[in-house]
Amino acid sequence: MTDDLRQRIAESVGSAKAADIVMTIVQPELIRLRKDMQLWCDAAASAEKLRQHQAADADRYEQQLRHERDEAVNALDRVRSLHQHNEDAGYCDLCSKHGDITWPCATIAALDRAKEV
Numbered sequence: 538m539t540d541d542l543r544q545r546i547a548e549s550v551g552s553a554k555a556a557d558i559v560m561t562i563v564q565p566e567l568i569r570l571r572k573d574m575q576l577w578c579d580a581a582a583s584a585e586k587l588r589q590h591q592a593a594d595a596d597r598y599e600q601q602l603r604h605e606r607d608e609a610v611n612a613l614d615r616v617r618s619l620h621q622h623n624e625d626a627g628y629c630d631l632c633s634k635h636g637d638i639t640w641p642c643a644t645i646a647a648l649d650r651a652k653e654v
């Protein structure tokens with residue numbers, strides 16, 4: 538790369554000696570720029586690794602939240618199945634042993650309020 542650059546400079550200015558002088562100035566700058574480029578490449582690779590790690594964390598957290606949501610929905614379904622509306626008598630079969638608690642019972646009323654929020 539630098540030999541090719543030196544050759545192009547020599548051809549451009551028409552002097553190998555002038556190209557050598559220019560290269561003493563350009564060479565350290567090329568080295569510095571290559572080091573800077575490597576630092577930026579390393580930083581980009583680190584950022585990508587961090588992005589992938591956080592994406593994996595986000596996926597695991599989403600799966601956990603979906604699982605917890607499903608468990609909560611299933612728990613609500615189980616509670617609702619315990620508190621059945623006796624259509625003929627107009628009360629909750631579980632809560633009202635003698636028909637003294639009308640439909641909806643406090644449990645179902647609380648669940649219905651939660652659905653409205």
Ligand SMILES: [Zn+2]
Pocket residue numbers: 619620621629630631632633642643644645
């Ligand atoms: Zn009930």
